[in-house]
Amino acid sequence: MKKIQKVYLSGLGAIGSSYAGKLHDMDPDSIRIIADRERIERYTKNGIAINGKVYNFQYLAPEEDAAPADLIIIAVKQHHLEQAIKDISNFIGDDTIILSLLNGISSEEILGRTFGMEKILYSFCVSTDSVRIGTQVKYSVLGTIVFGEKTNKEYSQKVLAVKDLFDRAQIPYSIPEDMIREQWWKFMMNVGLNQVSAILRAPYGVFQKVKEARELMEMACNEVIDIATKIGINLTRDDIDKYFKIIDTLSPNGKTSMLQDVEAHRKTEVEIFAGTVIELGQKYGILTPVNNMLYKMIRAMEQAYN
Structure with a gap:
C-alpha cells in the first residue's frame, strides 16, 4: 500500500x-x-x-x-x-x-x-x-x-x-x-430531505419536530424505493427510519446544501435528485408524482431569483 x-x-x-x-x-x-x-x-x-x-x-x-x-x-x-x-x-x-x-x-x-x-x-x-x-x-x-x-x-x-x-x-x-446500495440510500435521502427542506426553507430542527415535514420527505423517498426495488437494489422503509435517527443527531439550526443554495440564490441540484427520479421512473414504468411536483416547484423557485 x-x-x-x-x-x-x-x-x-x-x-x-x-x-x-x-x-x-x-x-x-x-x-x-x-x-x-x-x-x-x-x-x-x-x-x-x-x-x-x-x-x-x-x-x-x-x-x-x-x-x-x-x-x-x-x-x-x-x-x-x-x-x-x-x-x-x-x-x-x-x-x-x-x-x-x-x-x-x-x-x-x-x-x-x-x-x-x-x-x-x-x-x-x-x-x-x-x-x-x-x-x-x-x-x-x-x-x-x-x-x-x-x-x-x-x-x-x-x-x-x-x-x-x-x-x-x-x-x-x-x-x-455493498457500496452501491449505500449510494442509493444516500441518494434516496437527498431526494427527500434536501428537496423538501429547500421548499419549506426548513433547517434540520423542522424535520426533528414537525410530523408533516417528515411525511413529505417520506413521500419523495418512497418513489426512490419503488425504482430501486425494480432494478434489484434492496432499499426499504427501514432505511428511511435509519436516516430519521441521523437527522435527530444534527444541529437544529443546520441546513441541507440545497437549502443553503436556495437561500443564496444559487443553482440547485434538483436535476440530479428529482430529475433523475423522474427519468428512471419513465424508464422503468413507475409513477413519480411527488418528485414531478418537487422538480417543478424548485425550478420555479430558481427562476424567481432576483
Whole structure:
C-alpha cells in the first residue's frame, strides 16, 4: 500500500472546507486546494474560518505545474463537475486515487470515463451539519465519509490507502460491503430531505419536530424505493427510519446544501435528485408524482431569483 501524502481538493464549500481543515490539522503540507485565480485571491485575502479557526491553505491554479496528487477529493456541486474535471486533469498521475463526494449516483462513472474507473473510489458524505457563509464555515457534526470499491468484502490497496489517511487525519469514515446500495440510500435521502427542506426553507430542527415535514420527505423517498426495488437494489422503509435517527443527531439550526443554495440564490441540484427520479421512473414504468411536483416547484423557485 502506497501512503497518501499529497491530497488535492476541488471544491471549498461547506463540506470540502471541513475536511480540508482536518487534513491541514494533521499536516499543513498534506493538502492543497485547486481553484481559479479569482477564488484564490478571495480565499487568501482573509483565509477560511472553520469553527472560528482561520486556515491559510496552500492553493493551486489548474494551469500550474505541480507533482501529481496521491489523492484528489472532489467536493463541488454536480453542475460544476465538468469544470472540476478540467481543473484536476493536470494533476492526475499513474497512481492517483479520485474520491468524489458529490451527491447523486452518477459522478463516479462520469469521472471514470475521463480518467479510468481504476482510479475511482465510490464515496459520499453523511451526517454533517456544516454550513458555509462567505468564507466562514461552521459545523457541530463533521460527518462521515462512506467510501470503497463497489464491493468491499476484502479491502483493495486504494481503499487501504484512503483508510490509513483518514485514520491519521481523524476523519470519520465507513467502508460498507455493498457500496452501491449505500449510494442509493444516500441518494434516496437527498431526494427527500434536501428537496423538501429547500421548499419549506426548513433547517434540520423542522424535520426533528414537525410530523408533516417528515411525511413529505417520506413521500419523495418512497418513489426512490419503488425504482430501486425494480432494478434489484434492496432499499426499504427501514432505511428511511435509519436516516430519521441521523437527522435527530444534527444541529437544529443546520441546513441541507440545497437549502443553503436556495437561500443564496444559487443553482440547485434538483436535476440530479428529482430529475433523475423522474427519468428512471419513465424508464422503468413507475409513477413519480411527488418528485414531478418537487422538480417543478424548485425550478420555479430558481427562476424567481432576483
